[in-house]
Amino acid sequence: MKIHGQNLSAILLRLPWQYQLLTGVGAAFILLTAVHVASVLRTVKDKAFAPVTKPVTFYFSDRPKGVLDPSLAARPHGLTAWMAFTAQDEQGGTGATMNVRLAAAQVTSRGCAWWSEQPHAGLTGKTDKLLAPDGQTVIAKGAWRVETPSLVYDPDDKGKEWKLFAFKYFWADDPQHRLAIVQHYGVIAYSAAPAPDKDWSTEEWLFAAKKNYPPAPYDQLVLLDLDRLSPxxxxxxxxxxxxxIYQDGVLALALSAFREGETEPDRVILIVSRDNGNSWLYAGTLLDKKGLSAFDAKGRPPYTRIFGATLLQQDGQVYLAAALGTAARRGAGTLIFAVDDLASGKLRADPKTGAPEILRRVPLPVAGAGPVGGGTAAYTDACPRTGLVISEQEGASSYFKIYQTGIPPAGLSPP
Structure with a gap:
């Protein structure tokens, strides 16, 4: 900058030293003030939007005793976010009933905090009798339970844009044969709708593991035995x-796979569909309990079991949120991995070890969880400040709560 042909520094040098000193002090004061104001604004911002863990608030006419297994979905740029979850209520000899419920929350700049009751989806449980292959002899009494739902928005399937998957199984009153009955009569159930609040289709039994799982006459209800997809x-x-999860024309479904007689998953597999769920292909294994030692960290109990895993999406990147367990707790928190290739189920590798790279370790929301623990998580870009939503057992109680953490799957907390 020049004034009358002279630049500013030359003019300042011609001033008496007292004025030069005042000018320097003034400039330094302005600079320090600017730095201080920026620091204060940053501190206020961090305090205002720091991640906060708190229970998700539900507004239901018949509040369930426990809520767990959240799944979140929303239309791009929509004004409503949707949550599917498992609701626990008491029932006589069979213990808690397990049913899938839906809730909705308004999308706001502060997150999605107030979840209101919505009509039941097309997947429900009921008290029933289990029939032998002759279709008449009763072999067990109990109830059909429906739990661990997954809600996904598929914009390319007209009239079936909203899809709901869940685990359905028979829970016998008699505990002696309960595990065998669960494994023989456990299926992946499915329903679809043009909108989450109406017109859900009749329940279908989409997948079972193999022939005679379940036996006749229930095997006639199953559309596909998954052992046909791969040896x-x-x-x-x-x-x-x-x-x-749905991305770029691929509908992907992660499933916890159990071997006979085992009460915890052996691995988590991935199947994919390129025609909105009309046909399926086996993509691979996302997680295997034989490789859990690669995720151990110094000062932490070693991981010995898989509690469950869910697919998440943040800003176009797909993640796997794995709830892993220790000897003391079935679910001891959540590990976040990036899925580099959804079609093949390939997780991003750690460049140093070659094992799947852990992007984030998320502890259980509240200290003092019971022996079951928790860690199964959900997330939607519609509610970034809500962050990961995670369920956890309430102390020694058999019931669960769902918490919002304010923590995203990866990267920094939202601004």
Whole structure:
């Protein structure tokens, strides 16, 4: 900058030293003030939007005793976010009933905090009698339970844009044969609708593990035995905890795979569809309990089991949120992995070890969880400040709560 042909520094040098000193002090004061104001604004911003863990608030006319297994979905740029979850209520000898419920929340700049009751989806449980292959002899009494739902928005399937998957199984009153009955009569159920609040289709039994799982007459209800997709699935007798995501024409479904007699998943597999769920292909294994030692960290109990895993999406990137367990707790928190290739189920590798790279470790929301623990998580870009939504057992109680954490799957907390 020049004034009368002279630049500003030359003019300042011609001033008396007292004026030069005042000018320097003034400039320094202005600079320090600007830095201080920026620091204050940043501090206020951080305090205002720091991640906060708190229970998700539901407004229901018949409040369930427990809520768990959240799944979140929303239309792009929509004004409503939707949550599917498992609701626990008491029932006589069979313990808690397990049913799928839906809730909706308004999308706001502060997150999605107030979840209101919505009509029941097309998947429901009921008290029933289990029939032998002759279709008449009663072999067990109990109830059909429906749990671990996954809600996904598929914009390319007209009239079936909203899809709901869940694990359905028979829970016998008699505990002696309960595990065997669950594994023989456990299926992945499915329903679809043009909108989450109406017109859900009649329930379908989409997948079972193999022939005679379940036996006749229930086998006639199953649309596909998954062992037909790959020889690698021959040892699986039951699939549970479906988790669906839709991206670029691919509908992907993660499933917890159980071997006979085992009460915890052996691995988490991925199947994919390129025609909105009309046909399916086996993509691979996302997580295997034999490789859990690669995720151990110094000072932490070693991981020994898989509790469950869900597919998430943040800003176009797909993630796997894995709830892993220790000897003391079935679910001891959540590990976040990036899925580099959805079609093949390939997780991003750690460049140093070659094992799947852990992007984030998320502890259980509240200290003092019971022996079951928790860690199954959900997320939607519609509610970034709500962050990961995670369910956890309430102390020694058999019931669960769902918490919002304010923590995103990866990257920094939202601004």
């Amino acid at each position: 690698q699935l021959q040892d699986v007798v039951m699939y549970a905890r479906p988790s669906a």
